[in-house]
Amino acid sequence: METPSDEQIRAAYAAFNERAEVEGRLFHPDVEWHNDPEWPGGGVHRGAEAIRRDLARQREAWGEARYEPIEIIRLDDKVLVLVDVRVTGKASGAPVSVEGAHIFTLRDGQVTEVQAFTDRGRALKAAGLSSS
DSSP states (O other): OOOOOHHHHHHHHHHHHHHSSOOTTTEEEEEEEEOOTTSTTOOEEESHHHHHHHHHHHHHHEEEEEEEEEEEEEETTEEEEEEEEEEEETTTOOEEEEEEEEEEEEETTEEEEEEEESOHHHHHHHTTSOOO
């Protein structure tokens, strides 16, 4: 399987925003999703069903959530996606904006692991692009 194109990655974010699901062809069935520990309910979720349950839990807290990819950076077997995250509190209606990032680990053209960050500096460091 080929490495996913930038267009396929952007389409996966569009599908995520529309249906709050991980796009099946891009993600391996046993994908591991590592939420940022600073994000409410942070933890590791293994497999598409566990990720769906976590997304449903998040939707209970957030009335609306959008993840917009700003920049896609390719690094050997990884892809760093800088993301603008905008969520709205379901009960409060309060908007929250975060300059986040995701690091996708690829194997055989599919994402096998996602590391989510609420801080781009930490993401850049984890990706080996910054020492600070």
